[in-house]
Amino acid sequence: MYLSLQSVVSEFSQWVWGIPLLILLIGGGLFLFIYSGLVPFRYMRHAVGVLTGKYDKHDSPGDLSHYEALSSAIAATVGMGNISGVAIAIATGGPGAIFWMWVSAFVGMATKFFTCSLSVMYRGKDAEGNTKGGPMYVITEGLGKQWKPLAVFFAFAGLFGTLPAFQANQLTQTLVDVFEVREANIDTAKLLLGISIAIITAMVIFGGIKRIGKVAGKLVPIMVVVYLITVLTILILKIGEVPSIFSLIFTDAFSGQAVVGGALGTLIITGVRRAAFSNEAGLGTAPMMHGTAKTNEPIREGLVAMLGPAIDTLLVCTLTALAILASGIWQGFKGNGISLTLVAFDSVLPANLGSIIITICVLIFAFSTLFTYSFYGYSCLSYLFGIKVGKYYNYIYIVTIVIASIIKLEFVINVIDSAYALMAIPTVLSTLILAPKVKKAAKDYFTRLKEGAFNN
Structure with a gap:
């Protein structure tokens, strides 16, 4: 029964992530990228100013500050997808998959500007x-x-998409x-670890969105800085190989030789899927x-988003990819995503420092x-069945x-x-229809902003 279900889910996943969805995500994102006139990209400095709280007003509607909203969103995206997901992309699609992750990230920035502006609007x-x-x-109000059936469709899919399965599994x-748990004890160890992780998670999430925002605001800067320093150390130790790694990423992105059958389309889909999982x-x-977010200005939150x-894909995912490729371990490696990352880091850093x-x-x-x-899951369930049912999520x-x-x-x-x-x-369909409202x-x-309306 389990094997049959696993086979069905696998086939459905391959089918749904076909060319039509690729066109919708990348094509839709590319349209938004061009349609924006690149105007939002010219205000990145202003976005940082908004993030620092320069324009915060405590009487604005909402629960989280701009910083807490971004930290919480990044806390969700800068996660296992950046460590294990990148390893899986390299293992299944080769170095070229990273290039398509970059492409997805750039158009993703435009997509997030529009989707998150609409979420406040x-x-x-x-x-x-x-x-x-x-x-x-956005669908029902905009x-x-x-x-509404489209909104219900999103919320129902969101109940499954926001389950903590990947994070718990890879942790x-x-x-x-x-x-180095012995093979005979692995199942018991995983069960005990799963229970422990569940208890720690419960201590935070039952405190509601404000507690989640405060915890995320403290954790995100720490984890990004520690990871940044570690990977930069690896790259310094392997500095001579960095130029050839970038060359490999670009050449492999269009050859698709690392993919079974050399299918370029499969390579692109691999990169886009892992980028979607990441950012x-x-x-x-x-x-x-x-x-x-506590704001009356939808565009501000779009800029912050x-x-x-x-941060997620262009910085953290790239660092992970470079560290794995620099190690050389990825070639012919047999194992899951996180194992590849662990071995790659250990092969460069001394005395198991990488694993630690x-x-x-x-x-x-x-x-x-x-x-x-x-x-996210609580929001989806509350939308579908009301807040009383949502509390059980x-x-x-x-x-x-x-x-x-x-x-x-x-x-x-x-x-x-x-x-x-x-x-x-x-998400993308509604955003494309409402894009003129954002523009x-x-x-x-x-x-x-140019007229100085926000200077006071």
Whole structure:
């Protein structure tokens, strides 16, 4: 029964991530990139100013500051996808998959500008009067009630896409690898680790969105800096190989020789899938978090959201990829994603220092993602069945952590990938239809900015 289900999920994942979805994600993102006139990209400095709290007003509607909203969204994206996901991309698609991750990140920045601007522009409220954002509210508030089936479709897919399966699975695998648990004891160890992870996660997520925001605001800067220093150390030790690594990424991106059968289309899909798993641009999760930001200016939150893919994919994922490729271990390696990263780091750094640092980073990365994803699932369930039912989501979430810690990685990836693909359809479609609203609001906002309307 399990093998049959695994086969069905795998085939569905391969089917749904076909050329039509690739065109929707990359084509839609490229359209938004061009349609924006690149205007938002010229205001990155202003985006940083917004992020630092320069324009914050405490009486604005919402629950989180711009910084907390971005930190929470990045906490969800800078996670296992950046360590294990990149390794999986290289193992299945070769170095060229990284190039397509970069392409996806650039168009993803434009996608996030539009989706997260809309999440503030068309916010809703739950039964208790709390401000809520996300594609389901953008669809119903922006497109009209007749589009509600599309909003329900997103929320239903989101229930599965935001489950903590991948994070819990790879976190337990990391700890088992690092502590070299004997084969006979692995299942018991994973179960005990899963229970422990579930308890720690529960202590945060039952405190609600404000506690999640505060914890994420503290964890994100620490984890990015520690990881940055570690990978830069590896690259310095392998500095002579860095130019050839970049050359390999670019040449392999168009040859597709690392993929079985040399299929370039498969290579592109691999890069886009892993980038989507990493930065979530176009999937609709980040807008749920950014939609809770304390602001009356939708464009400000769109600008802040743009920083997400830059930090997540262009910085963190690239560093992971360079470290793995510099080690040379990736060629012919047999094992799961996180194991490849651990071996790659250990092969360059002395005395198992790589495993120690990766374990610390994985703990922070995975837990920050686990904390944030619970809010996404809670939002989806609350939208579908009301806030009274939504409050039970965290219990389902905690149980899922335990189950996911002991099942196979391939099954987990296929379930999450399939849900992500389904979430992207309503998110990108609604964004493309409402894009003129964002462009009009952006023109007005940047005009007022130039006139000094926000100087006081």
